[in-house]
Amino acid sequence: MSIIEPKTLPGFLELLPEEQIEFNRIYDTIRKNYERAGFVPLDTPLLEYEEIILAKAGGETEKQIYRFKKGDTDLALRFDLTVPLAKYVALYFNQLSFPFKRYQIGKAFRGEKPQKGRFREFYQADIDIIGDGELSIMHDAEIPSIIYKIFKELDFGKFTIRINNRKVLNGFFAELLEEEKAREILRIVDKIDKIGKEAVALELQKLRVEKENVEKICSFVLIKGTNEEMILRLESLGIKNEQFTLGLLELKNVIRYATLLGVPESHLNIDLTIARGLDYYTGTVYETTLDEHRDIGSICSGGRYENLAEYYTTKKLPGVGISIGLSRLFYKLMEMRIVEPKNRTMVDALIIPMGEEALDYSMNILKRLREKGGKVCISYDKKGIKQNLNYANKQNIPYVLIIGETEMNTNLLTFKNMREGTQEVLSIEDIIKKLS
RNA sequence: GUGGGUAUAGCUCAGUUGGCUAGAGCGCUAGAUUGUGGCUCUAGAGGUCGUGGGUUCAAGCCCCACUAUUCACCCCA
Secondary structure, three states: OOOOOOOOOOOEOOOOHHHHHHHHHHHHHHHHHHHHOOOEEOOOOOEEEHHHHHOOOOOHHHHHOOEEEEOOEEEEEOOOOHHHHHHHHHHOHHHOOOOEEEEEEEEEEOOOOOEOOEOOEEEEEEEEEEOOOOOOOHHHHHHHHHHHHHHHHHOOOOEEEEEEEHHHHHHHHHOOOOHHHHHHHHHHHOOHHHHOHHHHHHHHHHOOOOHHHHHHHHHHHOOOOOHHHHHHHHHHOOOOOHHHHHHHHHHHHHHHHHHHOOOOHHHEEEOOOOOOOOOOEEEEEEEEEEOOEHHHOOOEEEEEEOOOOOOOOOOOOOEEEEEEEHHHHHHHHHHOOOOOOOOOOOOOEEEEEOOHHHHHHHHHHHHHHHHOOOOEEEOOOOOHHHHHHHHHHHOOOOEEEEEOHHHHHHOOEEEEEOOOOEEEEEOHHHHHHHHO
16 A cells, blocks of 8 residues: 655644644634633634625735635635625624624634745634724723733733824825825835835935935824823824824724823833734724844734625614734744743653553553543553653653552552652652642 | 746665765664663664756766755735
């Protein structure tokens, strides 16, 4: 029989046990914090009718969508979690209560050329708050507090939540030039952090923006200071544009209430260069970076949008949400060794029965320890104590229980600490205490 | 879509201006007196050098094609 070469598709991430354990730790932390903030879980299908997925898509995204035909049905794999959410909310509108707060952590697919840290199959961890007709700006303020709690707990080092408001930008640009151009400019300005002021100025000139305006745009966008200072600066610019004024008020509120919710100023900065590529953000926008690893890019981003489900319902559904690109984040963290695999197993203790005679006794011990919530396993396959200890060692199992004739006679078990290399003879009650 | 790089053991890679039985480290297996792992030492297994063609007395090395893979740009999370 010929052997088929085992291989995984490029752009698809597959982890070893010790890596997966770390991945799940991050996953669980995010999930726990989402739930703590009152978001309900949602799990929509990976596959949808093609027309659902394609409704919003266009241009670059559309080319990247995986599409299938099964029988006469056209199918597509979701490329984010927002489109399925839009469909879901439109579909179950009458059965949901609003504001609808949901989280979803799941896989999405994009058939683009794989690159370092960019995958064709990747996890996103999203929260969104959807309103029926209207949605208070206070929700925009709550989002940073959730981001703050998550990354505080994950402890990847100092991070900064950058915040901006599209209305402020749009209002400012509207005074200078026509709307179409403003949109393109936003995309370029968004990159200023990455490519620098000069490169941005150059690209703007290519767009045939007048020199005078290039200067204005750059110096506006690069206004720096504390949040309070920046708001004062923006107010003092004397721009009499309705959008601008509204945006500024929103920004002010978001900062104020996010602070009240416990996000320290050190972790929350107004940054006028943040624009986000996506067109559908209309108000608050967020981007979070690790201070010591700015090169990783944004680890969490999102914003406020006016109308979630316009393609699927006539209802107006404004929302605000964020997305953590979990696969990419994890990959980068591993690469930079901010996250390092530790254990290959979930097991706290391994029972080693010395021979057949010890099996009955060992099984009873296993049963009792598991009943007490211990993550305990028993070894059947390895021969001899040497092989068993080696097995435990390779997987970083912290404790080993040796059960042989002596132990059975005395009812005291040999309890070995693999890390310290020490061992003692203990009753099962003492072992339960040690493991809990 | 555009432009580069790479392809040799399970993994990471050496391999000189082409030269005779293709190497290292890690990992794996076994042993160093039969209930004690990690460290050390010893031994062993494991490769039609991506595929096809060409040049040559001789190709892992040079040339061509194909395939795979990877990085960057574009765009995005």
